[in-house]
Amino acid sequence: MVAALTRRFGDLDVAEEAAAEAFAAAVERWPADGIPPKPGAWLTTTASHKAIDRIRRENKRDDKQKEAQMLYDDDPPEPLGAIDDERLRLIFTCCHPALALETRVALTLRMLGGLTVPEIARAFLVQETTMERRITRAKGKIKAARIPYRVPSAEDLPARLSGVLAVLFLVFNEGYLATGPGTDPVRQDLTAEAIRLTRLIRGLMPEDGEVAGLLALMLLTEARRPARLSASGELVPLGQQDRGAWDAALVTEGLGLVRERLAAAAAGVAPGRYQILAAINAVHTSARDVRDTDWSQIVALYDQLARLDPSPIVALNRAIAIAELDGPEVALAAVDRLDDRLAGYHAYHATRADLLRRLGRGQESRAAYDKAIELAGNTAETAYLTRRRG
Numbered sequence: 001m002v003a004a005l006t007r008r009f010g011d012l013d014v015a016e017e018a019a020a021e022a023f024a025a026a027v028e029r030w031p032a033d034g035i036p037p038k039p040g041a042w043l044t045t046t047a048s049h050k051a052i053d054r055i056r057r058e059n060k061r062d063d064k065q066k067e068a069q070m071l072y073d074d075d076p077p078e079p080l081g082a083i084d085d086e087r088l089r090l091i092f093t094c095c096h097p098a099l100a101l102e103t104r105v106a107l108t109l110r111m112l113g114g115l116t117v118p119e120i121a122r123a124f125l126v127q128e129t130t131m132e133r134r135i136t137r138a139k140g141k142i143k144a145a146r147i148p149y150r151v152p153s154a155e156d157l158p159a160r161l162s163g164v165l166a167v168l169f170l171v172f173n174e175g176y177l178a179t180g181p182g183t184d185p186v187r188q189d190l191t192a193e194a195i196r197l198t199r200l201i202r203g204l205m206p207e208d209g210e211v212a213g214l215l216a217l218m219l220l221t222e223a224r225r226p227a228r229l230s231a232s233g234e235l236v237p238l239g240q241q242d243r244g245a246w247d248a249a250l251v252t253e254g255l256g257l258v259r260e261r262l263a264a265a266a267a268g269v270a271p272g273r274y275q276i277l278a279a280i281n282a283v284h285t286s287a288r289d290v291r292d293t294d295w296s297q298i299v300a301l302y303d304q305l306a307r308l309d310p311s312p313i314v315a316l317n318r319a320i321a322i323a324e325l326d327g328p329e330v331a332l333a334a335v336d337r338l339d340d341r342l343a344g345y346h347a348y349h350a351t352r353a354d355l356l357r358r359l360g361r362g363q364e365s366r367a368a369y370d371k372a373i374e375l376a377g378n379t380a381e382t383a384y385l386t387r388r389r390g
Contacts, residue, residue, distance in 0.1 A: 001047055002111060003090040012111065012139045014051050022047035088197050092156070095163030096147050099138055105166045106131060107138040115174055122179040122377065123170050125345060157204065164201065165214050165274065168194045172218050176225075177235075178378050185380035186229060191222055209264060212257050213275030219254035220281040223247040235384040239290040251285055258282040276305045295324040312341040320351060328358040346375035350385060357388075 001022070005015035022043045036042040094108040106124065109115045115123075121131035141147075175190025198215045205211050227241035261275045271279070280301045287293040302318035315338055323331035332355040335348070342348035353368035369389035376382045 001044055003087075004044065005047055005051055008048070009051050009055070011143060014054055016111070018047040018051035018054065019043075021050040025050075087193075088200050091164055091167055091197070092160050095160045095167065096142070097159050098145060098147055099141060101163055101166070103134055103138045104163045105170065107135055108163070108167045109170055110135050115171065119174055119179055120170075123173065125342075161201075161205070161208070161210070165198075165210060168198050168201075169214060169217075169274070172221070176221055177381070185233070185235065185378040186225060188225070191218070191225070194218060195222060209261055209269060210272040210274050212261055213272060213278045216254045216257035216261070216278035217274055217281055219250045219257070220278065220285050223250035223254065223285065229380055233380055233383065234387065235380040237384070238284060243288065246285070254278070255282055255285065271304075273305065273308050276301055276308070280305075293324070295321055299325055312338045313345075316342060316348060316351060323355060323358075328355040331355055332359065344375065346372045346377070346381070349375065353385075353388070 001019045002012075002015045005018055006012055009015060009018075025046055026039075026043060030036075091108055094111060095104045099107070102124070106120055109120045109123070110117065117132050117135065118128050120135075121128045124131060171190050172194035175187040175192075175194065178185055178187050195215070195218050198211065198218060201208075201211050202215050223246045224238070224241060226247065227243070227245040228236055230236050258275075258278050261271060261278070265271050265275075280298055283294055283297050283301070298321045299318065302314060302321060306314050306318065316335065319331045319334040319338075322334060332352065335352055335355065338348060349368045349372035353365050353372055356362075356365035356368055366389055369385055373382055373385045373389065376385055
């Protein structure tokens with residue numbers, strides 16, 4: 001609905017608010033009047049009328065011809081172009097190169113990814129107010145620059161690919177482990193949609209290594225979903241999962257994609273970020289038991305990833321692998337160097353807590369668990385961390 005209204009009225013704010021008002025009207029009227037025969041058409045028509053009312057109020061002019069065009073909208077349907085999936089087409093459209101990469105990712109997550117501003121802010125490790133301003137500025141730039149909401153041509157796709165993949169990666173991450181306290185810990189609707197859309201891009205760009213890498217990463221991660229929550233709803237970390245419960249078909253498909261990209265790397269094609277992340281997941285998934293994990297290979301892959309993405313999150317994950325290879329003391333020294341950048345990130349404190357526990361520093365470990373629990377986003381993580389603290 002937001003997508004269709006944006007194309008029709010050319011304003012993201014009008015489209016978003018009109019869609020919200022239509023759903024609010026449905027909540028109010030449908031219980032009394034009954035669900036209409038065509039609910040989607042009812043919502044779309046209502047939203048269109050809400051948008052027209054708002055434009056009338058704001059413009060305070062009576063342009064009959066323009067209003068009639070808005071009401072009946074007899075324009076021929078837009079050609080599909082290179083993408084025939086409505087949602088994927090609009091994700092590509094929102095990821096316009098005129099916007100900074102981080103901004104277009106945040107905007108697309110808000111408009112089309114189903115994520116709230118607090119969820120997006122947590123994904124970027126920034127304050128909610130900062131993210132709200134960033135999204136507002138992006139909408140304003142689109143309106144002021146008259147950036148068209150059109151179907152991108154096949155030639156447009158490569159320039160927009162990095163932003164699209166970043167959106168799908170973050171949508172998948174929110175589904176894999178939701179950050180909001182009021183949501184299910186694992187949101188299969190988000191992971192399934194991210195995988196579906198990535199498969200579509202894979203069909204459009206079968207030779208692109210990063211598309212294949214992202215799909216492999218998603219498949220190998222999704223394969224572990226059946227073992228990620230205990231019967232009581234507690235998060236089960238990778239090392240404690242029942243590997244027999246993993247989805248064997250997804251593992252096989254994911255590992256096949258990783259092998260394909262490794263062959264390309266052997267032929268001199270340098271892997272990108274998603275390909276390396278997929279390779280790390282492949283090492284974990286290939287081990288029949290956590291004790292069989294090749295930690296030296298994982299550390300080497302993180303070293304390679306850090307050269308492409310020298311972020312504190314990558315450094316934190318590398319330190320976790322270092323703990324298995326060189327011991328908790330070496331890993332803790334590496335983790336403590338990240339304090340100024342990750343002080344508000346619960347996984348940083350959870351990692352410190354576990355390393356301190358392994359070093360026998362119980363009081364410090366408990367304090368770190370307290371901080372991790374305070375910052376944790378969902379009930380499954382909170383339950384796991386609380387038990388570990390106890």
